[in-house]
Amino acid sequence: MLTYYYAANTCSLAAHLSLVHAGAPHEAVRLDFKNQQQRSPEYLAINPKGRVPALVTERGVLTETPAILQYIAQAWPASKLAPLDDPWALAQMNSFNSYLCSTVHVAHAHKGRGARWADDPAAWEAMKRKVPQSVGDAFAFIEDGALxxxxxxxxxxxxxxxxxxxxxxxLEGDGVDLAKLPRVLEHRARMLALPLVADVIAKQEG
Amino acid sequence: MLTYYYAANTCSLAAHLSLVHAGAPHEAVRLDFKNQQQRSPEYLAINPKGRVPALVTERGVLTETPAILQYIAQAWPASKLAPLDDPWALAQMNSFNSYLCSTVHVAHAHKGRGARWADDPAAWEAMKRKVPQSVGDAFAFIEDGALxxxxxxxxxxxxxxxxxxxxxxxLEGDGVDLAKLPRVLEHRARMLALPLVADVIAKQEG
Structure with a gap:
């Protein structure tokens, strides 16, 4: 039995969807970010990073979304969540996931998490102003072919x-110009129409 | 035959070392960042991200260090560069690599790449001032057990x-307090003493 720690409206949705898709037996535990529950001593004992997601298994705790995603795919191969038999195709999946993690999510985080990278509130405001462009540029790369x-x-x-x-x-919260991303939006609409996706989002945010 | 694009003093050292370790036949091509060669039309045609590393294979171009690292390990399994037979251990490797990519490297990048996340030079200076702490905190997590x-x-x-x-x-360039990182420094010294490491660094920076 796995335990999966998540918070609403965070990147922890991705592996949560994958766990459900795989049929992996798990308990999903919600952290309340508004009350800084990710900084509680209880949670820091589980995940010293003070972030979500964290997947607790019999062998220990696993963090970082790209690593969790491939782990779920490998541990439940019948889920067909990754091209496990083709190292090149698997590398393309991991490349895309790494780009989301280290470039797209990082650009987004400058809207509300500026204190990670500067102590000056004026700098946080400067970071916020750049988010529509930096996230938009990152999504343009996806629109133009990575998807x-x-x-x-x-x-x-x-x-x-x-x-x-x-x-x-x-995207909307980041102020990105949606008109430039028709393919991304079409993919998003198709994903949101999947019953599994609607169910997990409702559970995370209900 | 692979082609590997790198630049001196960048994260592209990691996969370069792994390619040499694996005995993977490759041509290593150096980009001159001082002349913005990563932004040349020729290179952008290979890697539209305008970054290093990029690994060109018969099947296409692969980017993002964590993805390239696992790919090399899988394509040259005799290299024993990853615990391929144990999805949990492999996930731990990928978790560590993802942390380096999306947290540690990102913190470091705020020293010289502030323009990615803000347009205001005063904000860039504020970012620079935070680097010793943000990179130091990230390395403390490594010192305290991730290593x-x-x-x-x-x-x-x-x-x-x-x-x-x-x-x-x-670490030195980022102004991190080295006295707090004895285990990281000991690991670094041991790695630098490996002939393969010394050779590749000399080639990259010679």
Whole structure:
């Protein structure tokens, strides 16, 4: 039995969707970010990073979304959540997921998490002003081809589709010009129409 | 035959070391960042991200260090660069590599790449001032246990050791308090003493 720690409206949606998709037995535990529950001593004992997601297994705790996503795909291969038999295709999935994690999510985080990278409130405001452009530029790279269609990897559905949906839900809040992202929006709409996706979002945010 | 694009003093050292370790036939091509060669039309045609590293294979171009590292390990399994037979251990490697990519490297990048996240030069200066603390905090997490010892994953050498060395070479330039990182420094010294490491660094920076 796994325990999965998440918070609403965070990147933790991606692996949560993958866990449900895989049929992996798990208990999902919600952290309340508004009350800084991710900074509680109880949670820091589980995940010293003070972030979500964290997946607690019999062998220990796993953090970082790209790593959790491939782990779920490998531990539940019947889920077909990753092209496990093709190292090149798997590398493309991991490349896309790493880009979401280290470039797109990071650009987004400058809207509300500026204190990670500067102590000056004026700098936080400067960071916020740049988010529509920096996130927009990152999504332009996805729009222009990294999202191959119909799924991220082409004909093969994978964890990257859940991860992209997760980050693409932030576009309006990030002030990105949606008119430039028709393919991303079409993918997002198709993902949101999946019953599994609607169910997990309702559970996370209900 | 692979082609590997790198630049001196960047994160592209990690996969370069892994390619040489694996005995993967490749041509290593150096980009001159001082002349913005990563922004040349020729290179952008190869890697539209305008970054390093990029690994060109018969099947296409692969970017993002964590993805390239696992790909090399899988494509050259005799290299034993990753615990491929144990999805949990492999996930720990990928978790560590993702942390280096999305947290540690990102913190470091605020020293010289502030324009990615703000347009205001005063904000860039505020970002620079925070780097010793933000990079130091990220390395404290590594010092306090993510680096298990003697190697990152414990008894098993992996790509994470090359990647950690790569980022740890920036500690002095980032103004981090080295006295707090004896385990990281000991690992770095041990890695730098490996002939393969010395050779590749000399080639990259010679």
């Amino acid at each position: 191959r269609g119909p799924w991220v990897l082409g004909e093969t559905f994978s964890t990257s589709d859940y991860y992209l949906l997760t980050i693409a839900r932030w | 298990r010892g003697p190697w990152v994953l414990g008894e098993t050498f992996s790509t994470s050791d090359y990647y950690l060395l790569t980022i740890a070479r920036w």
